[in-house]
Amino acid sequence: MKKQLIILVIFMGLSLMGCGPMEEKPPKVMIQTEKDNYELTIGSYCWGDTCSDVAGSVEQLLETEEKKPIKVKPGQTISFVMKNGPKPNEISVIQENDNQELDVEVKVKDNQISASMEEGIYYYIYDVRWANGDDAFYPFALEVEVD
Template identity: 45%
Template sequence: MKKWLVAFVVFIGLNLMGYSNSGMLGDKPPKASIKIGNKMYKTTLGSYCWDIRGRGACVDTAGPKELLEGEKPIKIKPGEKITFVMNYKPNPNEFHVIQMTENKEIEVEVENNRFTAPTQQGIYYYSYSVWWMDKKEVNVSHGDASYAFVLEVN
């Protein structure tokens, strides 16, 4: 639980340090999906801060486990590759992925928008947090979002 809390504090802190009018499109962050094999699966939008018509707005939601209550997990094989897909420009330039089980949270290594599923059977909840950080001004965020999904490794 501590890593999720740290990620949340960083998420809020980056937004409090600087939020500017960036011309981000839409009333909320874009949809994000995950691709496993040849199939696409939706994720659930969680907490976010976004520029809505020139005004910054933040929405706070429950954590991934609570947000996904009642959702059926996506069934996958041990060690399968999961790819994040977001059809939006500009792409977020900072991201973190937290994997949660009943009693443990770990940050997952992601390379080229891709990570590997656990090899042990079980149900795993994920928080995929992304930021659109300014490329010139340090600690200025143009928007951020967290997305949740749940996998069942068989």
């Protein structure tokens, strides 16, 4: 009986160590360019028992947060970094066009994308999903400038 009690106490202690407090929001995401790091704003998400919906285009969301487009060079590599929290199972990047029906999925390789080769401002959504059903999107804009 004493042995069973000791095993039970050890098991409960080990179980509690893995049950830290869950964050209330999805992890922060940074964009890394050749020169700088930029923290992205969280858009809509479902995290644990909480869901938060934001409405509007990426451009409208960034204006609300007073976020300016990130200046990059044509074809420059853009890296996404999520330092804390669980790593997502699915990652996609969507380029939002003026006509919502023509949004384009951008190729993501090793958590990186390449900026457009043409000058202009481009609006994107970094969309991530976790195996437990949580999801989040992070809007951002890139301004491609030729030197």
